Amino acid sequence: MSSRNLILILATSGFASTFSGRAVEPMVGVIARDLSSTPQTIALLSAAFALPYAFIQPILGPVGDALGKERVMKVALAVLFLALACSIFAPDPSTLFTLRIIAGAAAGGSIPLSIALIGDRVDMAQRQVALSRYFIAVIVGQLAGSSFAGLLAEWIGWRGVFSLSTFMVALALAATVIGFRGALPGGKFDLRGALLRYRDILSNPRALTLFSLVFVEAIAIFGIFPYVAPLLEERGGGGATEAGFALGGFAIGGLVYSALVAWMLKRLGIGPILMGGGFSAGVALVLLGLGGDWKLDAAAMLFLGLGFYMLHNTFQAQVTEVAPGARASAVALHAFSFFCGQALGVVLMGFGLRNIGLTGATSVAALIILGVGFAASILLTRPAAQRAR
Numbered sequence: 001m002s003s004r005n006l007i008l009i010l011a012t013s014g015f016a017s018t019f020s021g022r023a024v025e026p027m028v029g030v031i032a033r034d035l036s037s038t039p040q041t042i043a044l045l046s047a048a049f050a051l052p053y054a055f056i057q058p059i060l061g062p063v064g065d066a067l068g069k070e071r072v073m074k075v076a077l078a079v080l081f082l083a084l085a086c087s088i089f090a091p092d093p094s095t096l097f098t099l100r101i102i103a104g105a106a107a108g109g110s111i112p113l114s115i116a117l118i119g120d121r122v123d124m125a126q127r128q129v130a131l132s133r134y135f136i137a138v139i140v141g142q143l144a145g146s147s148f149a150g151l152l153a154e155w156i157g158w159r160g161v162f163s164l165s166t167f168m169v170a171l172a173l174a175a176t177v178i179g180f181r182g183a184l185p186g187g188k189f190d191l192r193g194a195l196l197r198y199r200d201i202l203s204n205p206r207a208l209t210l211f212s213l214v215f216v217e218a219i220a221i222f223g224i225f226p227y228v229a230p231l232l233e234e235r236g237g238g239g240a241t242e243a244g245f246a247l248g249g250f251a252i253g254g255l256v257y258s259a260l261v262a263w264m265l266k267r268l269g270i271g272p273i274l275m276g277g278g279f280s281a282g283v284a285l286v287l288l289g290l291g292g293d294w295k296l297d298a299a300a301m302l303f304l305g306l307g308f309y310m311l312h313n314t315f316q317a318q319v320t321e322v323a324p325g326a327r328a329s330a331v332a333l334h335a336f337s338f339f340c341g342q343a344l345g346v347v348l349m350g351f352g353l354r355n356i357g358l359t360g361a362t363s364v365a366a367l368i369i370l371g372v373g374f375a376a377s378i379l380l381t382r383p384a385a386q387r388a389r
Contacts, residue, residue, distance in 0.1 A: 003122050003130060009179035010114040011137030013077055016172035017110040018086055018138045020103060020165040021049055022145030026244035027153045027161065027230045032230040034158065037093045039233075040145075040350070043226035045279040047098050047343040054339030056108040061332025062194030063346035069113045069120075069328055074222055076109020077173040088159050104353040110172075111138065112335040116328040118321030130316035132261045134198035135313065139258065139305075143251030148231070150244025201333060207322040209379050211337040214315050218341030219307050221281055223349030224288060226361065228301075231358065232294055246297035261313065270314055271377040277310030278373015282366040289362030300334025311373060312338075318380060 024031070024045050027061050032042040064072045083103035090096040114134065122130045149161050156163075201207050229243035284304035288297060315334070323330040352361030 003126075004119075004173050005179075006117065006121055007130065007134045007253040009175055010117065010134055011329045012071065012175040013110045014114055014134060015141035015144075016099075016165070016168040017077075017080065017107040018141030019149075019168055020052075020080065020141030021107055022142050022247075023149035023161050023165055024100070025226050025243050026146060026229050026241075026247055027158045028226060029233055029243075031096075033156050035090075035093050035096070041093060042349070043230065044346065045097065045100050046226040047346045048100040049107070050339045050343040050346075052101045052105035053108040054336045054343065056105040057112060057332040057336035057339070058198070060109050060113065061329035062197060062326070063330035064109075064113050064116065065105035065197070066194070068177070071325040072109055072115050074173070074176055075181070076106050076113075077169060077176055080106035080110075081169045083164060084162060084169055084185055088166065091248065108335065108339075112331045113328060116317055118333045119324075119327045119331070124321060125318075126267060127320060128313060131316055132258045132270055132309075132313055135309070136258050139251045139309075140255035142254070143248050146251060147248030150247075151241045154241055158335040179193040194329070196330050197323070198333070201323045201326065201330050203352075204322050207319070207330060207333070210315055210319045210322065211333060212377075213376050214312070214317070214334055214339040215310055215337040216368060217308075217315075217372050218338045219345040219348060220285070221304060221345070221374065222366045223345030223365060224285070224353075226298060226327045226346055227349060227353060228288075231291070232297070235291060237317070238258075242294035246301055247293045249298035249301030250305035250308070251300040253307070256302070257306050257309035257313065265312075271381040273310050273314055274377040274380065275373050277307045277314075278370045279307070280310065280378070281285045281307030281373070282370040283307075284368065285362045285366035289359040289366075291358050307369070309371075311376065314376075314380070353382065359374040 022041075027041050028045075030043045031045075032035070032039045060076070062173045079317060080103055083099050084105055087096060087099045087103070111195065115131065118130055118134060119127065133283050152164070164267070225247065228246055232243050243378060268276075278305050284302075284307060285301045287300035287303070290296065316331075319330055320327060349361055349365070352364065357365075
């Protein structure tokens with residue numbers, strides 16, 4: 001299979017799973033009113049999706065290495081379809097939380113395994129660009145989930161948005177089953193072998209560096225996301241539609257990165273890309289802390305998205321090489337670190353908003369992400385590390 005066809009197949013599940021994950025954020029206020037809950041409680045649906053996504057990774061990684069990444073993706077998409085279909089009829093917040101937990105765990109079998117498959121089939125010299133092309137679909141799914149879900153929620157309700165998400169996952173499942181119908185079956189899962197692979201990965205200093213960087217990156221960048229909609233409503237800046245447009249700026253920033261990545265790699269190199277990513281994200285968080293209208297938030301989110309992908313896409317390309325013989329396991333640990341950080345970031349940002357306010361909380365996050373960019377530009381460009389690649 002050509003790399004182009006591989007990316008097209010993987011893009012369908014990347015788009016659908018990302019849409020299903022991001023669609024809740026602009027609908028926080030809508031869901032809270034409909035289910036007689038508070039926006040602060042419903043905002044935690046983000047953590048309910050992200051935490052199981054993270055904690056399933058240490059299981060799905062070695063299972064994918066053993067049984068075949070394509071096979072595991074098919075099962076994961078089937079479970080995600082069922083969880084989203086049931087979410088349409090959720091009668092109360094507790095049921096919706098339970099279904100989001102299941103959906104998060106199932107969605108964990110899409111993007112990380114796709115990254116590992118690209119690592120298996122695309123040479124390292126072209127891998128970062130190939131990953132960025134795949135992530136166009138993920139970013140568009142993010143844009144649709146963040147922006148259009150808020151707009152659609154005002155027309156068809158949040159249950160209608162879940163219906164659309166279910167349909168998208170059904171199409172992704174069909175594309176994956178058909179596209180990988182000729183894939184060779186994997187072997188058998190061996191717990192001892194999986195633990196040995198994890199031991200080898202965790203003994204690699206470069207792997208630990210990447211896992212740590214992506215964990216802190218996620219805390220700093222993603223903590224603010226579920227609070228954008230309620231904060232806009234609170235200061236009269238708009239409802240779900242405006243919040244969706246503001247959040248959509250993040251995905252547009254990702255598309256800008258995808259258009260520039262080949263030029264960046266050729267002209268700048270990894271170090272300046274990482275430094276620039278930290279700076280762009282830091283400036284964006286400071287702008288978000290000013291508490292302007294949705295248009296200022298949208299501009300800030302664009303720079304946040306650009307900075308995030310400058311950092312994150314570089315981390316992803318690097319992590320596919322830390323354990324070529326157990327690539328799904330290495331990518332799974334990376335995703336585990338990322339989504340643990342994302343879930344923790346939501347909790348910490350909520351604490352910060354209550355205790356030091358919006359400006360203080362986003363300023364702290366800005367300083368953290370600046371530190372991530374600076375540290376990554378040094379640690380990932382050391383001569384020894386470059387030889388290890």
